[in-house]
Amino acid sequence: MLNYDLVIIGGGPAGMAAAVSAKDSGIDSILILERDDKLGGILNQCIHNGFGLHHFKEELTGPEYAQRYIDMVKERGIEYRLDCMVLEISPERLITATNKKDGIFQVQAGAIVLAMGCRERTRGSLNIPGYRPAGIYTAGTAQKLVNIDGLMPGKRIVVLGSGDVGLIMARRMTLEGAEVLAVAEIMPKSGGLQRNIVQCLNDFGIPLLLSTTVVDIQGKERVEGVTLAKVDEKLKPIPGTETHYDCDCLLLSTGLIPENELTRNMGAEIDRKTRGPVVTKEFETTIPGVFAAGNVVSVHGLVDDVSKEALIAGKAAAEYIKARA
Amino acid sequence: METTFLTCIMCPIGCNLKVEHEGKNVISVTGNTCPRGKVYGTNEIGNPMRVVTSSVLVEGSKNGSVLVSCKTAGDIPKAKIKDAALALKGVKVKAPVHIGDVLVRNVADTGVDIIATRNVE
Ligand SMILES: Cc1cc2nc3c(=O)[nH]c(=O)nc-3n(C[C@H](O)[C@H](O)[C@H](O)COP(=O)(O)OP(=O)(O)OC[C@H]3O[C@@H](n4cnc5c(N)ncnc54)[C@H](O)[C@@H]3O)c2cc1C
Ligand code: SF4
Numbered sequence: 112m113l114n115y116d117l118v119i120i121g122g123g124p125a126g127m128a129a130a131v132s133a134k135d136s137g138i139d140s141i142l143i144l145e146r147d148d149k150l151g152g153i154l155n156q157c158i159h160n161g162f163g164l165h166h167f168k169e170e171l172t173g174p175e176y177a178q179r180y181i182d183m184v185k186e187r188g189i190e191y192r193l194d195c196m197v198l199e200i201s202p203e204r205l206i207t208a209t210n211k212k213d214g215i216f217q218v219q220a221g222a223i224v225l226a227m228g229c230r231e232r233t234r235g236s237l238n239i240p241g242y243r244p245a246g247i248y249t250a251g252t253a254q255k256l257v258n259i260d261g262l263m264p265g266k267r268i269v270v271l272g273s274g275d276v277g278l279i280m281a282r283r284m285t286l287e288g289a290e291v292l293a294v295a296e297i298m299p300k301s302g303g304l305q306r307n308i309v310q311c312l313n314d315f316g317i318p319l320l321l322s323t324t325v326v327d328i329q330g331k332e333r334v335e336g337v338t339l340a341k342v343d344e345k346l347k348p349i350p351g352t353e354t355h356y357d358c359d360c361l362l363l364s365t366g367l368i369p370e371n372e373l374t375r376n377m378g379a380e381i382d383r384k385t386r387g388p389v390v391t392k393e394f395e396t397t398i399p400g401v402f403a404a405g406n407v408v409s410v411h412g413l414v415d416d417v418s419k420e421a422l423i424a425g426k427a428a429a430e431y432i433k434a435r436a
Numbered sequence: 437m438e439t440t441f442l443t444c445i446m447c448p449i450g451c452n453l454k455v456e457h458e459g460k461n462v463i464s465v466t467g468n469t470c471p472r473g474k475v476y477g478t479n480e481i482g483n484p485m486r487v488v489t490s491s492v493l494v495e496g497s498k499n500g501s502v503l504v505s506c507k508t509a510g511d512i513p514k515a516k517i518k519d520a521a522l523a524l525k526g527v528k529v530k531a532p533v534h535i536g537d538v539l540v541r542n543v544a545d546t547g548v549d550i551i552a553t554r555n556v557e
Contacts, residue, residue, distance in 0.1 A: 158505035158553065159489045164447040164472060172489055174505050174554040175535055258491055261503045286490060286521035305443040306450040310486065314514065412448040 116140040116432045118206055118220035120197050120373065123152020124414050125405025125421040126226035127180035132425030133224075134187045138432055142218065143184070143191035144208055150184065150191060151177030152228055153406075154414065156251075156258045159279055161306075166415035176414060200377050202398055221435065222428040225374055225388070225396070225403040226421065229367040229410050231276070246334030250276035250364035257283055265360020269337050270294040271325050273301040273308075275412075277364020282311035291315070292356050295323040295339050297346055302366055304412060325361065326353060334359055367410045374403065385409035393427035394420060402428045437463065442480055444473040453477040485511035488520045492539055494556045497531035504533050505553045512546040519544035532557045 116138050119126045122145030130141050149155060154162070157173030164170050167179065184191065195210040206218040231251045248256070248264050254276060256262045266289050270277045273296040281291045294312060299322050301308060312319050320339065326348050327338040341352035369387040380389045380397040387408040388396040395402050404424035405417040442453045453467045455477045465477035479485045487510070491503040512520055523544045533539070533556045540550040 155554075158491060158507075160487050160507060161445075161447050164470070170446065170472070170487070172505060172507055172553040178535055178555065258505065259503065261491070261493065286488070286518070288522075288525070304448055304450055306445040306448060309443050310445045314486070314517070 113142070113216065113218040114140075115142045115218060116221040117142070117224065117428055118204075118218055118222075119143045119224045119226055120200070120206070121145060121152065121226035121228055121405075121407070122147070122150040122191055122193075123226060123228050123405065124154060124177065124180060125228070125407070125417050125424075126152070126224065127177075127184050128418040128421035129224040129226060129402070129404055129425035129428065130189045130191075131180065131183045131187060132422040133429040133432075134189055136426045136429035136433075138429045140221075141189050142220075143189065144195045144197050144206070144218075145191060145193050146196040148193050150181050150193070156254045157279075158258050159283075162414050164415070165413070166418050173414075180418075197373060200373055200401075202378055204400060221432045222400045223402065224421075224424055224428050225401065225407050226405050227370040227373065227407045229369045229406040231363075232366045232368050233363065244328065244330045244332055244334050246330070246360045247328070248360070248362055250274065250280045250362045253280050253362050254283070257287060263287055263289060264362070265289060265334075265358070267292060267356075267358040268360045268362060269325075269339070269356050269358045270362045270364055272296060272363055272365035273303045273319060274364040274366045275303045275307050276367075277362055278303045278307035278311040280362060280364070281317050282315060285315045285317065289360075291317050292358055293318045293320050293339065295320045295325060297322065297324040297342055324348065328361065334361055337361055367406070369407050369409065371407060374407070377401070379403075382409075394424035395427060395431075400428075400431050402431075440481060442477055444468060444476050446472040446476050455481055457481050479511070484514035486514050486517055487511055488517050489553070490521055490524050490550075492524055492527040492529060492550075494529050494531050494533055497556045502556060504529070504539070504556045506539050506550050507553050508543065508546070509538075509549045509551045512543075512548050516544050516546050520546065520550075524550065 154173035154177040162176040197208045199207040204220045209215045231249045326340045329336040340348040402424040404421035440455045444451045456463045460482040462478045465474045489507040494504045537552045538549045
């Protein structure tokens with residue numbers, strides 16, 4: 112069994128900043144566990160700009176912001192393991208993880224920072240019966256396909272939900288030559304940032320249809336079209352308002368929720384509103400020695416805030432460790 | 437004098453800007469929290485500018501052919517966004533590529549280069 116003073120779960124901006132801060136507070140035995148094949152988290156696929164204006168006083172893209180922290184982690188010689196999925200954490204801070212090279216292994220941690228980020232909401236976003244033909248993707252999956260793998264999920268696209276990932280992908284796919292026919296939002300107001308409505312939809316003349324949802328998907332093997340309809344105040348489709356769109360791809364973008372499977376199973380108290388763990392000012396959860404930072408606590412719009420919060424969490428974890436040494 | 441209300445798009449805070457101007461001549465920008473907002477508000481009235489981000493193919497990396505994310509090294513006119521994106525279609529570069537390396541010079545005749553935003557070894 113491995114033994115580290117501090118183990119950080121997740122190597123996104125929150126995890127890296129927490130590691131850097133703990134190291135700078137005098138903790139040397141630190142391990143970051145990351146399930147992806149690189150550090151950086153969601154920033155790797157967010158190739159658009161608008162990161163770091165506040166933290167670094169420079170306008171960076173996601174990968175550039177990530178690289179700043181990757182460099183800091185490497186400069187400090189902080190250990191990390193990639194392709195490494197954390198399966199379970201006990202309240203006594205025994206971590207069970209797996210990767211291809213080592214199989215299942217365990218790590219005992221003196222303190223933990225949870226930095227697992229968030230995931231896309233999928234359940235309930237598509238409340239219609241019938242087939243699920245190929246060509247339906249969450250916006251985040253499409254983002255990974257286009258930006259990391261270089262694959263286009265479709266040529267004529269309708270987006271359901273106006274979450275930020277969907278808005279950003281509407282622009283991205285337009286620039287890649289696809290035609291984005293409409294973004295349909297069931298609520299009377301978009302859940303995305305005004306900034307993204309301006310630069311991702313308005314700049315390209317893509318209509319944002321509010322109080323509108325998908326009522327039918329055509330095609331058995333592959334999406335051939337969708338039908339959109341207006342909804343009333345109870346979010347029920349209004350008969351007679353249907354409009355048909357010929358398309359080969361439907362993207363779902365109905366928002367993000369903190370990724371807290373591990374946190375919940377550990378027995379940490381979860382805040383019903385944020386869907387993240389209840390934390391103190393120092394970002395300690397209800398389990399002593401277990402801290403949390405970034406999107407795992409609540410969904411942040413600004414990565415600069417994630418870094419700031421994680422610096423506090425990393426320092427607090429270091430203090431916790433030092434107090435027990 | 438005219439008044440135009442805008443949302444600053446330079447960062448996710450999205451400050452509400454109030455721009456007072458006569459035609460394209462900007463007199464004042466208010467509502468911005470940081471200096472970037474003033475620049476944005478001023479440009480948006482006279483000559484809207486955008487940074488374009490995309491990706492191009494890198495050959496010969498340690499993982500074979502992969503994408504490298506990239507951006508315009510500075511703002512380009514909004515009207516040129518699509519031309520710039522189109523100009524990147526089919527572009528291939530050789531590994532290694534580092535953040536800041538120029539991948540395409542003077543994209544779509546904007547006078548602005550396309551630079552890498554990721555390291556590919
Ligand atoms: C579409 C989109 C656009 C955005 N645009 C902007 C913007 O323009 N400007 C800005 O400032 N911010 C923006 N943000 C916000 C910013 O990207 C996030 O707030 C930030 O990346 C969150 O960092 P994090 O470290 O908390 O989470 P993440 O980056 O999600 O990192 C979490 C990491 O944990 C890993 N992980 C999860 N579970 C496990 C496990 N069980 N075992 C091992 N590893 C695990 C994941 O693989 C991931 O690498 C945007 C976010 C999104 C989604
Ligand atoms: S004015 Fe500054 S803080 Fe406000 S949205 Fe623009 S860049 Fe962000």
